[in-house]
Amino acid sequence: MSxxxxxQPSSHTFDYKHVGGRFLGLVALAVVAFxxxxxxxxxxxxxxxxxxxxxxxxxxxxxxxxxxxxxVHHAVDAEWSVVxxxxxxxxxxxxxxxxxxxxxxxxxxxxxxxxxxxENANDPLLIEKxxxxxxxxxxxxxAFYFVFFTVASLWLRRNSIKQDTSGSAKYTLLNRKITFGSxxxxxxxxxxxxxxxxxxxxxxWFSTMWGVYIFAGTALSSMCVLVLIITALRNAGYFxxxxxxxxYHIMGKLMLAFTIFWAYIGFSQYMLIWYANIPEETIYFLxxxxxxxxxxxxxxVVGHFFVPFLLLLSNMGKKNPAFLCGMALWILTMHLLDIYxxxxxxxxxxxVQPNWLDFACLAAIGCTLAALFLKRLGDSPLWPLRDPRLKxxxxxxx
Amino acid sequence: MNAVGNTSAPVxxxxxxxxxxxxxxxxxxxxxxxxxxxxDVFSPFPIHGMDEAxxxxxxxxxxxxxxxxxxxxxxxxTLEFGTSSFLYPLIVAGKPTNLFTVPAFFPxxxxxxxxxxxxxxxxxxxxxxxxxxxxxxxxxxDRFKLVTEDKFFVAIxxxxxxxxxxxxxxxxxxxxxxxxxxxxGD
Numbered sequence: 001m002s003x004x005x006x007x008q009p010s011s012h013t014f015d016y017k018h019v020g021g022r023f024l025g026l027v028a029l030a031v032v033a034f035x036x037x038x039x040x041x042x043x044x045x046x047x048x049x050x051x052x053x054x055x056x057x058x059x060x061x062x063x064x065x066x067x068x069x070x071x072v073h074h075a076v077d078a079e080w081s082v083v084x085x086x087x088x089x090x091x092x093x094x095x096x097x098x099x100x101x102x103x104x105x106x107x108x109x110x111x112x113x114x115x116x117x118x119e120n121a122n123d124p125l126l127i128e129k130x131x132x133x134x135x136x137x138x139x140x141x142x143a144f145y146f147v148f149f150t151v152a153s154l155w156l157r158r159n160s161i162k163q164d165t166s167g168s169a170k171y172t173l174l175n176r177k178i179t180f181g182s183x184x185x186x187x188x189x190x191x192x193x194x195x196x197x198x199x200x201x202x203x204x205w206f207s208t209m210w211g212v213y214i215f216a217g218t219a220l221s222s223m224c225v226l227v228l229i230i231t232a233l234r235n236a237g238y239f240x241x242x243x244x245x246x247x248y249h250i251m252g253k254l255m256l257a258f259t260i261f262w263a264y265i266g267f268s269q270y271m272l273i274w275y276a277n278i279p280e281e282t283i284y285f286l287x288x289x290x291x292x293x294x295x296x297x298x299x300x301v302v303g304h305f306f307v308p309f310l311l312l313l314s315n316m317g318k319k320n321p322a323f324l325c326g327m328a329l330w331i332l333t334m335h336l337l338d339i340y341x342x343x344x345x346x347x348x349x350x351x352v353q354p355n356w357l358d359f360a361c362l363a364a365i366g367c368t369l370a371a372l373f374l375k376r377l378g379d380s381p382l383w384p385l386r387d388p389r390l391k392x393x394x395x396x397x398x
Numbered sequence: 399m400n401a402v403g404n405t406s407a408p409v410x411x412x413x414x415x416x417x418x419x420x421x422x423x424x425x426x427x428x429x430x431x432x433x434x435x436x437x438d439v440f441s442p443f444p445i446h447g448m449d450e451a452x453x454x455x456x457x458x459x460x461x462x463x464x465x466x467x468x469x470x471x472x473x474x475x476t477l478e479f480g481t482s483s484f485l486y487p488l489i490v491a492g493k494p495t496n497l498f499t500v501p502a503f504f505p506x507x508x509x510x511x512x513x514x515x516x517x518x519x520x521x522x523x524x525x526x527x528x529x530x531x532x533x534x535x536x537x538x539x540d541r542f543k544l545v546t547e548d549k550f551f552v553a554i555x556x557x558x559x560x561x562x563x564x565x566x567x568x569x570x571x572x573x574x575x576x577x578x579x580x581x582x583g584d
Binding site: 313 | 446447456460464501502504505
């Protein structure tokens with residue numbers, strides 16, 4: 001070919017021909033998986049409740065992370081992330097769907113969060129936690145989280161897309177204001193969602209670091225998903241001369257930073273509980289550090305921290321998209337294991353007991369979100385075309 | 399060509415003045431391509447991409463810092479396990495110190511790793527830059543004071559294997575440098 005502009009692949013809108021029949025395949029798989037999950041919900045309600053919460057939490061953290069990084073972009077007026085921002089917005093926009101996917105949990109709430117059961121109503125520890133642990137307040141909070149997540153993510157994305165046609169800097173400024181208003185609400189929502197749905201699995205237990213522990217996994221896992229999405233799109237021929245190795249370098253650095261952050265928070269939480277040795281607190285780790293759960297907890301320490309930490313330390317790996325994708329997949333697997341070890345020991349107290357419903361729920365929610373993400377991908381340009389900082393972002397050097 | 403400093407002292411190098419960052423950047427590229435080794439540029443503010451224009455290699459500081467951090471980590475491990483597990487085994491609350499007491503030891507391992515990494519980074523950086531130093535031959539040149547205002551400078555040192563006063567001053571002139579001056583030591 002001659003010295004013309006790169007021909008069709010340089011396009012900035014996603015062409016569905018790259019997906020083809022796979023889109024329908026995803027939809028079909030989601031439908032089949034949901035049907036299987038529905039059968040499981042009636043035959044084995046207890047297992048369904050926990051498996052579904054596990055899968056739900058895994059994907060919720062990824063979507064919340066997309067919103068978090070969008071906020072970070074606007075709050076610090078970042079330059080490098082302009083070119084990847086649309087994909088973060090796309091991930092975050094799935095939070096609205098997460099609100100709908102939350103509905104099945106409403107029906108199994110007392111199974112999951114056993115403080116709701118009438119026989120516990122007179123437990124002094126529950127009475128002490130009045131009015132936080134009351135059903136009314138619990139559902140109001142859940143509604144608030146999803147309303148906030150949905151409004152914030154869709155509003156930011158809408159302004160960003162409007163800027164693609166108008167090019168007006170006022171949308172950048174407006175999004176910055178939205179972000180400043182949203183950041184405290186985001187911190188509150190993420191923290192209390194983690195407390196309500198995960199710490200609430202055992203209302204006797206508490207950890208003051210719980211919210212930030214879940215947040216660490218949130219920011220890390222969504223950065224990994226971003227790396228995978230960007231690489232997939234690059235391999236399909238998009239982002240030519242837009243996203244360079246320099247952008248990968250930054251994403252790799254953030255992956256390393258949050259790997260360390262996760263370990264720092266996870267260890268701090270563990271050490272404080274281990275050292276104080278108060279039965280009310282140690283129950284959480286006692287369960288996860290005995291029987292076969294011990295193997296998974298140890299695997300987390302090695303796989304979620306030491307392996308990615310050592311492998312991401314060097315400059316070379318962070319500048320190599322293929323290597324970084326491998327690391328992203330590895331860390332996502334570890335994040336999945338992390339959430340598994342958070343949720344499932346509450347059900348299988350005697351030891352690890354995998355169930356087909358774990359996988360069915362993951363497939364059901366995962367395929368639904370993947371299909372909707374592909375739909376999102378074609379809705380708008382792949383990167384903010386007329387962001388005032390786009391040129392600087394493309395020319396990034398670090 | 400002007401000369402400053404003590405003219406009987408050895409020559410430090412030849413310096414030239416440039417009027418803007420762009421000129422300095424292009425001059426740096428040409429000096430790099432001419433194969434000079436011992437030279438430097440000076441500007442009132444950092445110039446993006448200058449390290450590349452000068453052909454500077456990646457600093458080895460990162461690797462040195464890694465070794466510093468490793469030293470800190472191993473120091474902590476030795477101090478903690480060596481003393482409490484081997485030399486004078488501690489038994490607290492019926493629990494002997496062994497591999498399973500690692501949560502209590504971990505903060506110290508972490509802190510010492512960070513401490514020695516930070517020390518190595520700061521002091522290694524100073525050392526590699528030849529800092530701290532009290533004076534520099536370039537300060538003998540009055541015009542060089544403008545480097546903290548609005549002027550840009552290049553200096554090619556006499557230590558450079560390609561250095562010869564005539565060719566270097568001609569070369570700097572051809573790059574658009576002005577006020578080309580030979581800098582002597584004190």
